[in-house]
Amino acid sequence: MKCGFPPDFLWGSSISSYQTEGQNFTADWYRWEQTRNLMPAGDACRHYHLFDQDFALARSLSQKSIRLSLEWARICPENRTFSQKAIEHYRQVFSSLKRHNLIPLVTLHHFTNPAWFIEQGGWQSARNIDFFLKYVITAVKELGETIDYWIVFNEPLVYIYNGFIQGIWPPGVSSLRVAKGVYNNLLSAYITAYQEIKRIKPSSLVSIAKHVRVFDPCRYTGVGLTHLFAGLRSYFFNYRFLDACMKKNALDFLGVNYYCKEYVRPALSFFGKECRLAHHPERKNTLGWRVSAEGFLKILMCVYRRYTLPLIITENGTTETDDALYERYLIEHVTAMAKGLANKADIRGYFWWSLLDNFEWDKGYAHRFGLIEVDFDNFQRKIRPFARRYKQICEQNGIVS
Numbered sequence: 001m002k003c004g005f006p007p008d009f010l011w012g013s014s015i016s017s018y019q020t021e022g023q024n025f026t027a028d029w030y031r032w033e034q035t036r037n038l039m040p041a042g043d044a045c046r047h048y049h050l051f052d053q054d055f056a057l058a059r060s061l062s063q064k065s066i067r068l069s070l071e072w073a074r075i076c077p078e079n080r081t082f083s084q085k086a087i088e089h090y091r092q093v094f095s096s097l098k099r100h101n102l103i104p105l106v107t108l109h110h111f112t113n114p115a116w117f118i119e120q121g122g123w124q125s126a127r128n129i130d131f132f133l134k135y136v137i138t139a140v141k142e143l144g145e146t147i148d149y150w151i152v153f154n155e156p157l158v159y160i161y162n163g164f165i166q167g168i169w170p171p172g173v174s175s176l177r178v179a180k181g182v183y184n185n186l187l188s189a190y191i192t193a194y195q196e197i198k199r200i201k202p203s204s205l206v207s208i209a210k211h212v213r214v215f216d217p218c219r220y221t222g223v224g225l226t227h228l229f230a231g232l233r234s235y236f237f238n239y240r241f242l243d244a245c246m247k248k249n250a251l252d253f254l255g256v257n258y259y260c261k262e263y264v265r266p267a268l269s270f271f272g273k274e275c276r277l278a279h280h281p282e283r284k285n286t287l288g289w290r291v292s293a294e295g296f297l298k299i300l301m302c303v304y305r306r307y308t309l310p311l312i313i314t315e316n317g318t319t320e321t322d323d324a325l326y327e328r329y330l331i332e333h334v335t336a337m338a339k340g341l342a343n344k345a346d347i348r349g350y351f352w353w354s355l356l357d358n359f360e361w362d363k364g365y366a367h368r369f370g371l372i373e374v375d376f377d378n379f380q381r382k383i384r385p386f387a388r389r390y391k392q393i394c395e396q397n398g399i400v401s
Protein backbone atom coordinates (compact mmCIF):
# COMPACT_ATOMS: atom_id res chain seq x y z
CA MET A 1 0.00 0.00 0.00
CA LYS A 2 1.25 3.51 -0.75
CA CYS A 3 0.54 6.61 1.35
CA GLY A 4 -0.86 9.56 -0.58
CA PHE A 5 1.92 12.14 -0.72
CA PRO A 6 1.38 14.72 -3.49
CA PRO A 7 3.73 14.25 -6.49
CA ASP A 8 5.60 17.51 -5.91
CA PHE A 9 6.05 16.89 -2.16
CA LEU A 10 9.33 18.42 -0.95
CA TRP A 11 11.45 15.80 0.77
CA GLY A 12 14.57 17.28 2.25
CA SER A 13 16.59 18.20 5.32
CA SER A 14 17.43 21.33 7.31
CA ILE A 15 20.58 23.01 8.54
CA SER A 16 21.39 26.44 9.96
CA SER A 17 24.38 28.68 9.33
CA TYR A 18 25.83 29.10 12.83
CA GLN A 19 25.41 25.41 13.62
CA THR A 20 27.28 24.20 10.53
CA GLU A 21 29.39 26.88 8.80
CA GLY A 22 32.07 27.48 11.43
CA GLN A 23 34.06 30.58 12.35
CA ASN A 24 31.21 33.04 12.56
CA PHE A 25 33.27 35.49 14.58
CA THR A 26 30.93 38.45 14.19
CA ALA A 27 27.87 36.72 15.65
CA ASP A 28 26.51 37.28 19.16
CA TRP A 29 26.77 33.54 19.91
CA TYR A 30 30.54 33.66 19.30
CA ARG A 31 30.89 36.46 21.91
CA TRP A 32 28.61 34.53 24.27
CA GLU A 33 30.80 31.41 24.02
CA GLN A 34 33.88 33.49 24.86
CA THR A 35 32.35 34.90 28.04
CA ARG A 36 30.52 31.80 29.30
CA ASN A 37 33.20 29.19 29.12
CA LEU A 38 31.00 27.06 26.89
CA MET A 39 32.01 24.54 24.26
CA PRO A 40 32.53 26.86 21.25
CA ALA A 41 31.08 26.20 17.81
CA GLY A 42 34.61 26.71 16.39
CA ASP A 43 34.80 25.21 12.92
CA ALA A 44 31.38 23.53 13.33
CA CYS A 45 31.03 21.23 10.26
CA ARG A 46 33.21 23.48 8.05
CA HIS A 47 30.13 23.67 5.89
CA TYR A 48 31.20 27.20 4.89
CA HIS A 49 33.91 25.51 2.80
CA LEU A 50 32.33 22.10 2.23
CA PHE A 51 28.83 23.18 1.17
CA ASP A 52 29.14 21.80 -2.35
CA GLN A 53 30.16 18.38 -1.07
CA ASP A 54 27.32 18.44 1.49
CA PHE A 55 24.73 19.28 -1.15
CA ALA A 56 26.09 16.52 -3.41
CA LEU A 57 25.57 14.10 -0.49
CA ALA A 58 22.00 15.34 0.03
CA ARG A 59 21.33 14.82 -3.65
CA SER A 60 22.86 11.35 -3.53
CA LEU A 61 20.25 10.65 -0.84
CA SER A 62 17.56 11.64 -3.38
CA GLN A 63 16.48 14.76 -1.53
CA LYS A 64 14.64 17.43 -3.45
CA SER A 65 15.17 20.38 -1.17
CA ILE A 66 17.37 21.91 1.53
CA ARG A 67 16.36 24.36 4.21
CA LEU A 68 19.32 26.53 5.22
CA SER A 69 19.88 29.92 6.82
CA LEU A 70 21.81 33.05 5.97
CA GLU A 71 24.09 34.43 8.66
CA TRP A 72 23.04 38.05 9.22
CA ALA A 73 26.32 38.68 11.09
CA ARG A 74 28.34 37.67 8.01
CA ILE A 75 26.23 39.68 5.57
CA CYS A 76 26.22 42.69 7.87
CA PRO A 77 29.33 42.34 10.07
CA GLU A 78 29.29 45.99 11.14
CA ASN A 79 26.45 48.43 11.54
CA ARG A 80 25.44 49.79 8.10
CA THR A 81 28.12 47.74 6.29
CA PHE A 82 27.06 44.96 3.97
CA SER A 83 29.76 42.52 3.02
CA GLN A 84 29.93 41.86 -0.73
CA LYS A 85 32.20 38.92 0.04
CA ALA A 86 29.51 37.27 2.19
CA ILE A 87 26.80 38.00 -0.37
CA GLU A 88 28.98 36.45 -3.07
CA HIS A 89 29.54 33.42 -0.86
CA TYR A 90 25.81 32.84 -0.51
CA ARG A 91 25.37 33.34 -4.28
CA GLN A 92 27.74 30.43 -4.72
CA VAL A 93 25.82 28.41 -2.15
CA PHE A 94 22.61 28.95 -4.11
CA SER A 95 24.20 28.13 -7.46
CA SER A 96 25.57 24.92 -5.93
CA LEU A 97 22.05 24.03 -4.75
CA LYS A 98 20.78 24.71 -8.24
CA ARG A 99 23.48 22.56 -9.82
CA HIS A 100 22.47 19.72 -7.52
CA ASN A 101 18.81 20.23 -8.33
CA LEU A 102 17.91 21.12 -4.76
CA ILE A 103 15.18 23.67 -4.04
CA PRO A 104 16.21 26.14 -1.30
CA LEU A 105 14.04 27.20 1.63
CA VAL A 106 15.87 30.14 3.14
CA THR A 107 15.72 31.20 6.79
CA LEU A 108 16.76 34.78 7.49
CA HIS A 109 17.16 34.52 11.28
CA HIS A 110 18.03 31.25 12.99
CA PHE A 111 18.70 32.42 16.59
CA THR A 112 21.90 34.41 15.91
CA ASN A 113 22.44 38.16 15.48
CA PRO A 114 25.39 40.39 14.65
CA ALA A 115 27.32 41.28 17.83
CA TRP A 116 27.01 45.02 17.02
CA PHE A 117 23.21 44.68 16.95
CA ILE A 118 23.21 43.31 20.50
CA GLU A 119 25.58 46.07 21.65
CA GLN A 120 22.91 48.53 20.54
CA GLY A 121 20.20 46.85 22.60
CA GLY A 122 19.26 44.10 20.14
CA TRP A 123 15.64 42.95 20.04
CA GLN A 124 14.91 44.76 23.28
CA SER A 125 14.66 48.05 21.45
CA ALA A 126 11.92 48.74 18.88
CA ARG A 127 14.25 51.23 17.17
CA ASN A 128 16.51 48.33 16.13
CA ILE A 129 13.86 46.61 14.04
CA ASP A 130 14.95 48.78 11.11
CA PHE A 131 18.44 47.24 11.17
CA PHE A 132 16.90 43.81 10.68
CA LEU A 133 14.63 45.06 7.91
CA LYS A 134 17.58 46.57 6.03
CA TYR A 135 19.30 43.19 6.14
CA VAL A 136 16.13 41.42 4.97
CA ILE A 137 15.67 43.82 2.06
CA THR A 138 19.33 43.52 1.04
CA ALA A 139 19.27 39.72 1.22
CA VAL A 140 16.09 39.43 -0.81
CA LYS A 141 17.23 41.94 -3.44
CA GLU A 142 20.74 40.52 -3.77
CA LEU A 143 19.99 36.82 -3.45
CA GLY A 144 16.27 36.38 -3.97
CA GLU A 145 16.08 35.90 -7.70
CA THR A 146 16.09 32.11 -7.46
CA ILE A 147 14.47 31.80 -4.03
CA ASP A 148 10.75 31.07 -3.75
CA TYR A 149 10.48 30.25 -0.04
CA TRP A 150 11.52 32.61 2.76
CA ILE A 151 11.35 31.84 6.45
CA VAL A 152 11.88 35.09 8.31
CA PHE A 153 12.33 33.70 11.84
CA ASN A 154 13.16 30.27 13.13
CA GLU A 155 11.23 29.50 16.31
CA PRO A 156 10.74 33.01 17.71
CA LEU A 157 9.24 31.66 20.95
CA VAL A 158 12.17 29.30 21.60
CA TYR A 159 14.54 32.22 21.01
CA ILE A 160 12.60 34.39 23.48
CA TYR A 161 12.26 31.63 26.07
CA ASN A 162 15.93 30.67 26.10
CA GLY A 163 17.39 34.15 25.62
CA PHE A 164 15.02 36.35 27.67
CA ILE A 165 13.16 34.15 30.18
CA GLN A 166 15.54 31.31 31.02
CA GLY A 167 18.61 33.38 30.21
CA ILE A 168 20.60 30.35 29.02
CA TRP A 169 21.19 31.74 25.51
CA PRO A 170 22.45 35.17 24.53
CA PRO A 171 21.78 37.84 25.60
CA GLY A 172 21.22 35.95 28.87
CA VAL A 173 18.30 37.99 30.26
CA SER A 174 15.72 36.54 32.69
CA SER A 175 12.78 38.89 32.74
CA LEU A 176 9.19 38.36 31.71
CA ARG A 177 8.82 42.09 31.18
CA VAL A 178 11.78 42.23 28.77
CA ALA A 179 10.57 39.04 27.06
CA LYS A 180 7.20 40.69 26.36
CA GLY A 181 8.91 43.65 24.69
CA VAL A 182 11.08 41.33 22.57
CA TYR A 183 7.97 39.35 21.60
CA ASN A 184 6.27 42.53 20.34
CA ASN A 185 9.40 43.60 18.45
CA LEU A 186 9.83 40.22 16.76
CA LEU A 187 6.17 40.19 15.77
CA SER A 188 6.33 43.65 14.31
CA ALA A 189 9.64 42.82 12.54
CA TYR A 190 8.04 39.71 11.07
CA ILE A 191 4.97 41.47 9.73
CA THR A 192 6.99 44.27 8.13
CA ALA A 193 9.55 41.81 6.72
CA TYR A 194 6.68 39.80 5.22
CA GLN A 195 5.32 42.93 3.52
CA GLU A 196 8.76 44.00 2.27
CA ILE A 197 9.57 40.60 0.78
CA LYS A 198 6.21 40.50 -1.00
CA ARG A 199 6.79 44.05 -2.30
CA ILE A 200 10.20 43.10 -3.73
CA LYS A 201 9.10 39.76 -5.17
CA PRO A 202 5.34 39.20 -4.98
CA SER A 203 5.57 35.53 -5.95
CA SER A 204 7.66 34.69 -2.86
CA LEU A 205 6.10 32.42 -0.25
CA VAL A 206 6.86 33.76 3.22
CA SER A 207 6.43 32.28 6.69
CA ILE A 208 8.14 31.44 9.95
CA ALA A 209 9.33 28.04 11.20
CA LYS A 210 7.22 27.62 14.31
CA HIS A 211 8.25 25.16 16.98
CA VAL A 212 5.05 23.42 18.11
CA ARG A 213 4.76 20.96 20.94
CA VAL A 214 2.00 18.79 22.31
CA PHE A 215 1.27 19.84 25.90
CA ASP A 216 -0.80 17.20 27.66
CA PRO A 217 -1.93 17.57 31.26
CA CYS A 218 -0.04 15.25 33.63
CA ARG A 219 -2.49 12.72 35.08
CA TYR A 220 -0.49 12.25 38.25
CA THR A 221 -0.29 15.80 39.60
CA GLY A 222 -3.07 18.17 40.68
CA VAL A 223 -5.72 16.97 38.26
CA GLY A 224 -8.12 19.98 38.08
CA LEU A 225 -5.55 22.66 37.39
CA THR A 226 -3.37 20.68 35.01
CA HIS A 227 -5.78 21.13 32.11
CA LEU A 228 -5.76 24.86 32.66
CA PHE A 229 -1.95 25.07 32.75
CA ALA A 230 -1.54 22.75 29.74
CA GLY A 231 -4.04 24.88 27.81
CA LEU A 232 -2.26 28.13 28.71
CA ARG A 233 1.15 26.71 27.83
CA SER A 234 -0.14 25.47 24.52
CA TYR A 235 -1.85 28.75 23.65
CA PHE A 236 1.13 30.95 24.50
CA PHE A 237 3.81 28.69 23.10
CA ASN A 238 2.06 27.27 20.02
CA TYR A 239 -0.59 29.67 18.82
CA ARG A 240 -0.47 33.25 20.07
CA PHE A 241 2.27 34.50 17.72
CA LEU A 242 0.73 32.72 14.73
CA ASP A 243 -2.75 34.08 15.51
CA ALA A 244 -1.29 37.61 15.39
CA CYS A 245 0.46 36.95 12.04
CA MET A 246 -2.78 35.51 10.63
CA LYS A 247 -4.71 38.61 11.69
CA LYS A 248 -2.36 40.63 9.46
CA ASN A 249 -2.62 38.14 6.57
CA ALA A 250 1.11 37.66 6.83
CA LEU A 251 1.58 33.90 6.34
CA ASP A 252 1.61 32.15 2.96
CA PHE A 253 2.22 28.72 4.44
CA LEU A 254 3.16 27.48 7.86
CA GLY A 255 6.60 26.09 8.70
CA VAL A 256 6.20 23.51 11.47
CA ASN A 257 9.10 22.31 13.63
CA TYR A 258 8.05 19.33 15.73
CA TYR A 259 10.14 17.10 17.97
CA CYS A 260 8.29 15.93 21.06
CA LYS A 261 5.50 15.93 23.56
CA GLU A 262 5.50 17.43 27.03
CA TYR A 263 3.41 16.75 30.14
CA VAL A 264 2.45 19.81 32.14
CA ARG A 265 1.93 20.08 35.89
CA PRO A 266 0.72 23.05 37.92
CA ALA A 267 3.33 25.46 39.28
CA LEU A 268 3.58 28.97 40.62
CA SER A 269 4.59 30.22 37.21
CA PHE A 270 1.81 31.23 34.84
CA PHE A 271 2.48 28.43 32.34
CA GLY A 272 2.86 25.57 34.83
CA LYS A 273 5.96 23.46 34.37
CA GLU A 274 7.09 20.36 32.57
CA CYS A 275 6.44 17.11 34.45
CA ARG A 276 9.58 14.98 34.27
CA LEU A 277 8.18 11.99 36.18
CA ALA A 278 9.18 8.65 34.71
CA HIS A 279 5.74 7.04 34.57
CA HIS A 280 4.52 8.60 31.33
CA PRO A 281 4.51 6.01 28.54
CA GLU A 282 6.62 7.67 25.84
CA ARG A 283 10.30 6.82 25.52
CA LYS A 284 12.84 9.66 25.73
CA ASN A 285 15.61 10.45 23.26
CA THR A 286 19.14 11.26 24.42
CA LEU A 287 18.11 14.85 25.19
CA GLY A 288 15.29 13.57 27.41
CA TRP A 289 12.59 14.62 24.91
CA ARG A 290 9.49 12.42 24.88
CA VAL A 291 9.06 10.87 21.45
CA SER A 292 5.47 10.85 20.22
CA ALA A 293 4.47 10.38 16.59
CA GLU A 294 0.87 10.32 17.76
CA GLY A 295 1.50 13.79 19.15
CA PHE A 296 2.87 14.83 15.75
CA LEU A 297 -0.37 13.85 14.03
CA LYS A 298 -2.41 15.54 16.75
CA ILE A 299 -0.57 18.86 16.48
CA LEU A 300 -0.53 18.75 12.67
CA MET A 301 -4.29 18.43 12.61
CA CYS A 302 -4.70 21.16 15.25
CA VAL A 303 -2.57 23.70 13.38
CA TYR A 304 -4.07 22.78 10.04
CA ARG A 305 -7.67 23.14 11.29
CA ARG A 306 -6.88 26.38 13.07
CA TYR A 307 -5.16 28.14 10.13
CA THR A 308 -6.09 26.11 6.99
CA LEU A 309 -2.73 27.08 5.48
CA PRO A 310 -0.45 24.69 3.56
CA LEU A 311 2.00 23.14 6.02
CA ILE A 312 5.67 22.43 5.47
CA ILE A 313 7.37 20.39 8.17
CA THR A 314 10.51 22.51 8.37
CA GLU A 315 12.13 20.41 11.14
CA ASN A 316 11.54 16.96 12.59
CA GLY A 317 14.21 14.67 13.96
CA THR A 318 15.86 13.12 16.95
CA THR A 319 19.20 12.35 18.56
CA GLU A 320 19.87 8.75 19.54
CA THR A 321 22.74 6.38 20.19
CA ASP A 322 21.25 3.55 18.16
CA ASP A 323 20.55 3.69 14.44
CA ALA A 324 17.39 1.58 14.78
CA LEU A 325 15.86 4.31 16.96
CA TYR A 326 16.51 7.01 14.36
CA GLU A 327 14.86 4.80 11.76
CA ARG A 328 11.90 4.04 13.98
CA TYR A 329 11.39 7.75 14.69
CA LEU A 330 11.56 8.55 10.98
CA ILE A 331 9.10 5.86 9.93
CA GLU A 332 6.64 6.66 12.71
CA HIS A 333 6.66 10.37 11.94
CA VAL A 334 6.35 9.92 8.16
CA THR A 335 3.45 7.54 8.82
CA ALA A 336 1.81 10.16 11.06
CA MET A 337 2.18 12.70 8.24
CA ALA A 338 0.57 10.27 5.82
CA LYS A 339 -2.37 9.95 8.21
CA GLY A 340 -2.57 13.74 8.32
CA LEU A 341 -2.74 13.83 4.52
CA ALA A 342 -5.43 11.14 4.56
CA ASN A 343 -7.34 13.38 7.01
CA LYS A 344 -7.12 16.15 4.38
CA ALA A 345 -4.36 18.26 5.96
CA ASP A 346 -2.53 20.10 3.17
CA ILE A 347 1.10 19.09 3.87
CA ARG A 348 3.61 20.07 1.18
CA GLY A 349 7.02 19.10 2.49
CA TYR A 350 9.11 17.38 5.16
CA PHE A 351 12.62 18.35 6.28
CA TRP A 352 14.58 16.10 8.59
CA TRP A 353 16.60 17.97 11.21
CA SER A 354 19.37 17.74 10.29
CA LEU A 355 21.34 16.95 7.14
CA LEU A 356 24.55 16.95 9.24
CA ASP A 357 25.48 16.38 12.86
CA ASN A 358 26.12 19.90 14.07
CA PHE A 359 26.61 22.38 16.89
CA GLU A 360 23.68 21.95 19.27
CA TRP A 361 23.80 25.43 20.88
CA ASP A 362 24.38 25.32 24.67
CA LYS A 363 24.75 21.50 24.48
CA GLY A 364 27.83 21.60 22.20
CA TYR A 365 28.50 18.56 20.01
CA ALA A 366 27.31 15.63 22.12
CA HIS A 367 23.87 15.27 20.54
CA ARG A 368 23.70 14.08 16.97
CA PHE A 369 20.74 14.76 14.74
CA GLY A 370 22.39 14.14 11.35
CA LEU A 371 21.42 11.91 8.46
CA ILE A 372 25.14 12.30 7.93
CA GLU A 373 27.57 11.70 10.76
CA VAL A 374 30.37 14.25 11.05
CA ASP A 375 33.73 13.46 12.58
CA PHE A 376 34.55 16.77 14.25
CA ASP A 377 38.29 16.01 14.31
CA ASN A 378 38.78 15.63 10.57
CA PHE A 379 35.40 16.78 9.14
CA GLN A 380 34.83 13.48 7.33
CA ARG A 381 31.21 12.77 6.50
CA LYS A 382 29.63 9.33 6.79
CA ILE A 383 26.06 8.49 5.80
CA ARG A 384 24.13 6.89 8.68
CA PRO A 385 22.26 3.66 7.85
CA PHE A 386 18.82 5.18 8.58
CA ALA A 387 19.55 7.86 5.95
CA ARG A 388 19.36 5.09 3.32
CA ARG A 389 15.83 4.36 4.54
CA TYR A 390 15.02 8.07 4.18
CA LYS A 391 16.46 7.98 0.66
CA GLN A 392 14.00 5.20 -0.18
CA ILE A 393 11.12 7.26 1.22
CA CYS A 394 12.20 10.25 -0.91
CA GLU A 395 12.43 8.07 -4.03
CA GLN A 396 9.13 6.28 -3.47
CA ASN A 397 7.40 9.47 -2.35
CA GLY A 398 6.34 7.90 0.93
CA ILE A 399 6.45 4.55 2.62
CA VAL A 400 5.60 1.64 0.40
CA SER A 401 4.71 -1.49 2.31
Ligand code: BGC
Pocket (backbone or CB within 6 Å): 016, 019, 154, 155, 158, 211, 257, 315, 353, 359, 360, 369
Ligand atom coordinates in the same frame (compact mmCIF):
# COMPACT_ATOMS: atom_id res chain seq x y z
C1 BGC B 1 16.27 24.36 16.29
C2 BGC B 1 17.62 23.81 15.87
C3 BGC B 1 18.10 22.80 16.90
C4 BGC B 1 17.08 21.69 16.97
C5 BGC B 1 17.47 20.57 17.93
C6 BGC B 1 15.31 23.29 16.78
O1 BGC B 1 14.44 23.76 17.75
O2 BGC B 1 15.70 25.09 15.24
O3 BGC B 1 18.50 24.88 15.74
O4 BGC B 1 19.36 22.31 16.61
O5 BGC B 1 15.87 22.22 17.44
O6 BGC B 1 17.58 21.03 19.22
